Amino acid sequence: MNSNNRIDTRSAAASSLSCLVTSRSAQKESSMRTNLAVGLFGASHTPMATVAVIALALAVGCGSEDDAPDAGGSAASDGGSSGDGPRQNSIECHDTDSAPGFPQSCQSSRMVRRGDGPIHELPQGAPMELPTTFAGAGGVELNVDDFLERRTSTKGLLVIKDGEIVFEKYYAGETATSYFVSHSVAKSITSLLVGIALDEGYIEDIDEPVEDYVSGLRGTGYDGVTIKDLLQMNSGIEYSEVYGVRGSDVSRLANPFWACTSVEEVIGTFSREFEPGTHHQYASIDTEVLGLVLREAIKRGGYTSTSCFMEDRVWRHLGVQSDSFWAIDGVGVENSFGGFYGVLRDYARFGLLYLNGGTLNGERIVSESWVDASVARSGPAGYGFQWWLRTGKRYSAIGINGQFVFVDPTNNIVIAKTSDQADYAQDPQETSHFALFDAIVEKLVSAN
Numbered sequence: 406m407n408s409n410n411r412i413d414t415r416s417a418a419a420s421s422l423s424c425l426v427t428s429r430s431a432q433k434e435s436s437m438r439t440n441l442a443v444g445l446f447g448a449s450h451t452p453m454a455t456v457a458v459i460a461l462a463l464a465v466g467c468g469s470e471d472d473a474p475d476a477g478g479s480a481a482s483d484g485g486s487s488g489d490g491p492r493q494n495s496i497e498c499h500d501t502d503s504a505p506g507f508p509q510s511c512q513s514s515r516m517v518r519r520g521d522g523p524i525h526e527l528p529q530g531a532p533m534e535l536p537t538t539f540a541g542a543g544g545v546e547l548n549v550d551d552f553l554e555r556r557t558s559t560k561g562l563l564v565i566k567d568g569e570i571v572f573e574k575y576y577a578g579e580t581a582t583s584y585f586v587s588h589s590v591a592k593s594i595t596s597l598l599v600g601i602a603l604d605e606g607y608i609e610d611i612d613e614p615v616e617d618y619v620s621g622l623r624g625t626g627y628d629g630v631t632i633k634d635l636l637q638m639n640s641g642i643e644y645s646e647v648y649g650v651r652g653s654d655v656s657r658l659a660n661p662f663w664a665c666t667s668v669e670e671v672i673g674t675f676s677r678e679f680e681p682g683t684h685h686q687y688a689s690i691d692t693e694v695l696g697l698v699l700r701e702a703i704k705r706g707g708y709t710s711t712s713c714f715m716e717d718r719v720w721r722h723l724g725v726q727s728d729s730f731w732a733i734d735g736v737g738v739e740n741s742f743g744g745f746y747g748v749l750r751d752y753a754r755f756g757l758l759y760l761n762g763g764t765l766n767g768e769r770i771v772s773e774s775w776v777d778a779s780v781a782r783s784g785p786a787g788y789g790f791q792w793w794l795r796t797g798k799r800y801s802a803i804g805i806n807g808q809f810v811f812v813d814p815t816n817n818i819v820i821a822k823t824s825d826q827a828d829y830a831q832d833p834q835e836t837s838h839f840a841l842f843d844a845i846v847e848k849l850v851s852a853n
Contacts, residue, residue, distance in 0.1 A: 490606070490705070491605050491606040491607050491705050491706050492605050492706055493706050493707050494706050494707035494708050494713070494714075494717055495717055496520075496713070496716065496717045496721070498708065498709045498710060498713035499516060499518075499713075500515060500709050500710045500712070500713060500737060513662075513663075513665070513732065513733065514730045514731065514732055514733065514746075515710060515712040515730060515731050515733050515737070515739065516712065516716075516728060516729075516730050517712050517715050517716045517720050517728065517729040517730060517731060518716050518720065518721070518728045519720050519721065519725045519726070519727060519728050519729075520716070520720070520721035522721055522722065522724065522766075523724060523766070524724050524725070524726050525723065525724025525725070525754055525757075525765055525766040526724075527565065527568070527569070527570050527750060527753070527754075528568070528569050528570070529569065529570050530566060530567065530569025530570060530571045531569075531571060532571060532572065533564065533566075533571045533572050533845075533848065533849060533852070535549050535572065535845065535848075536549055536841075536844045536845065536848055537549060539552075539840055539841050539844035540840055540844075541834075541836070541837035541840050541841075542834070542836040542837045542840070547837060547841075549841065552834075552837065552841065553576070554576060556826075556834065556837075557807045557824045557826045557834055557838070558576075558577070558807070558824050558825045558826050558827065559576050559807070559822065559823075559824045560575065560576055560577060560579045560583070560585060560823045560824055560825055561573075561574070561575045561576065561579055561581075561583070561585065561749040561821075561822070561823045562574050562820075562821075562822050563749050563750065563753050563820070563821045563822075564818070564819075564820050564845060564849075565753055565756075565757065565818065565819045565820075565821075566816075566817060566818050566849050567817050568757070568817075571849065572845075575749075577825075581748065581749065581750060582727070582748060583748065583749075584727075584729075584746050584747065584748060585746065585747065585748070585749060585752075585808070585823040586743075586744070586745070586746055586804075586808075587743065587744075587745040587746065587747065587752070587804055587808060588743045588804025588805045588806060588808050589689070589692075589742065589743050589802075589803060589804040589805060589808070590745070590752065590802040590803065590804040590808050590809075590810055591692075591740070591741060591742060591743050591744060591745040591804070592689075592692045592741070592742055592743070592791040592802070593755075593791050593792050593802035593810065594715075594745055594755065594802075595692055595695055595696055595699065595711075595741040595742075595791060596636060596695075596779055596790045596791035596792065597719065597755075597758075597759075597770075597771055598699055598711065598714060598715055598718075598719070599611075599632070599636065599695060599698075599699055599790075600771045600772065600775030600776075600779065600790075601714075601718050601719070601770070601771050601775075602699055602702050602703055602714075603775065604771060604772045604775065605706065606705075607702040607703050607705050607706055608632065608698070608699075608702045610632075611631065611632040611633040611636065612631050612632070612633055613631060613632055614628070614629055614630065614631055615627050615630050615631070615632060615635065615694060615697075615698050616628055616629075618697075618698045618701040618702055619669070619694070619697045619698055619701055621669055621673060622669075622672070622673065622694070622697075625672070625673045625674075625675070626640075626641075626642050626643065626675045626676045626677040627640065627642065627672070627675075627677075627694055629681055630642075630681045630694075631681065631682070632695070632698060633682075634681045634682050634691075635691045635692070635694055635695040635698070636695065636790040636791060637685065637788060637789075637790065638685055638686060638687055638688055638691045638692075638788065639681065639682050639683070639684065639685050640681055640688065640690075640691045640694070641677055641678055641679035641680055641681045641682070641683065641684050642675050642676075642677060642678065642688060642690060642691065643675060643676045643677060643678035644675060644678075644686070644688045644690050646686075646687055646688060646689060648830045649830060654675075654690070655689060657671055657674075658671060658672075658689060658690050658693060658742075661734040661735060661738075662732055662733070662734050662740050662744060664735070665734065665735030666734065666735045666736075667734060667735060667736050667738070668693060668734045668738055668740075669697055669736075669738065672690060672693060672694060672697070675690065685788065687788075689742035689743065690742070692741050692742040692791060693740070693741050693742050695741060695791075696711060696738070696739055696741025696742070697738065697741075699711055699714075699741075700738065700739070710737060710739070711731070711739045711741070712730075712731050712733075712739060715731075718770070719770055722766060722768045722770060723751075723754055723755070723758060723765055723766055723768075723770060724754060724765060724766030725747075725751040725754055726748065726750055726751060727747065727748045727751060729745065729746055729747040729748075729751065730745075730746050731744055731745050731746070732744030732745075732746075743804065743805075749821055749823055750821075752810050752821045752823070753810070753819055753821040755802075755810060756802075756810040756811070756812050756819035756820075756821060757819055758770055758771075759776055759779075759780070759800075759812055760812050760814055760817065760819055762776050762777075763775065763776045778790060779791070779792055780792050780794060780798075780800045780812075782794055795811075795839060797813075797815060798813070798814050798815050799811070799812065799813045799814075799815075800812055801839070801842075803835065805829055805830070805833075806824055806825055806826045806827075806829045807822065807823070807824025807825070807826040807829060807834070807838070808822065808823050808824065809821065809822040809838060809842075811839075811842050813846055816846055816849065816850055818845075818846055818849065820842050820845065822838070
């Protein structure tokens, strides 16, 4: 992608919504729709021809948002909730506000505002120089600059050590105010929100079946699947994460986010292949069901959308610097598996939240027990609660095309990287990415 993959917050000042950008021209609107289209596919690579079709579909628009059904199950008070029940929403939800530049007839995005609280500052530390070379996949020596700029089309790289920025660089015209699609990093964000819902008592137990919350999933392939099964991607659903094929499972899952239809209706058409909890398979559909459960559970607190919940419980307290937004389907359901948008430093703050055991900016956002459980090796090797587990205590959120939020608690390091690697589906270079991150950590540690 070129500069059309960038949205700059500097243009947001003129917006009465204090959000992303002003709709200054049809060209800018087309750029935003194209960027959104790429992000809708979560953990998949979207060919440019497909992006063009999706962007056109977004421009056409569809029906307005419908009210979602009430939660199908109950949740008891737990964690941070009071004896009178779960904590109630403290802000006004603006669920009909989409990012300027998108047609109001089809709410293709929903704002997540930062509020007016203080920004969690990221002071400049002693600057580091990246290693010149590193041993990539198979032990092949790779040049760092070539890997970042040519091989993986890096847009931004940020390294934080002991809470201070020691390296920050943007490429291809991007800046610290540019917006980047999360792709499947959104899965780890969704896991955070589930943890908060559990802490507050909106969700009683992760061993509850999903149909207790989403009654429409009774009698489907997800009947009897637990929330924990979803977190660990052990649902047993018959689904294949194959990209670039018309009519594939991931294409079916993504379709409602550009065709403005209902993703829940699509999910209900999938069948079961394995007994829940017995078979691990990476499946974006599991995260989307997790998002549906969350959406229903938080209604107990008066929240009308996942975006509103995230704004009230995370974005207004984390000390982020910018508003963000989330892609939604035709009935207002967020793309939990891959449609979040934010700036690089805010992705890094998300990593710092986990590095600090659930606290940041002087506030407890999620319980330390949830953070620990999310990155514990209790499930399939290499996967936690929507987090990828690395060697030692290191872990990472990962998104298609080279998005990473890498956390090393032992050495107090967070690395955030956003990219636009066009051949990611064929050669993801994840092994080489982590080899680079390890080389950066080693250089920082040895310098101390």
